[in-house]
Amino acid sequence: MKNCPNCHAEIEENFEICWNCNYSLTENKVVEFEEPSEKKKDIDCLRCNVPLVFAGNFKFHEGTRFGILGNLLEAFVNRESFDLYLCPKCGKVEFFSPNI
Numbered sequence: 001m002k003n004c005p006n007c008h009a010e011i012e013e014n015f016e017i018c019w020n021c022n023y024s025l026t027e028n029k030v031v032e033f034e035e036p037s038e039k040k041k042d043i044d045c046l047r048c049n050v051p052l053v054f055a056g057n058f059k060f061h062e063g064t065r066f067g068i069l070g071n072l073l074e075a076f077v078n079r080e081s082f083d084l085y086l087c088p089k090c091g092k093v094e095f096f097s098p099n100i
């Protein structure tokens, strides 16, 4: 075991990057991992840590009754469409406005 000089977390001897703060022991600095720029978001389910699946773009028409989703969508009432993602494991649904 060795300790990260940046955050003092314990690191396995054969690791060169701190699991906690991404501090690289070979470069002596915190390294940023470049996210590949993909068309769709790469989002993990907060509960299951599995990637959410893009389920399509949903459009709402004026006067659409949101029903039980009303509370969830209240914040988006002035937007017309949403990208919908769902967790394949627990079924959690997330909406994202596509133009942000």
Ligand SMILES: [Zn+2]
Binding pocket: 004, 005, 006, 007, 008, 009, 018, 019, 020, 021, 022, 023
């Ligand atoms: Zn660290």
Ligand SMILES: [Zn+2]
Binding pocket: 045, 046, 047, 048, 049, 087, 088, 089, 090, 091, 092
């Ligand atoms: Zn989930």
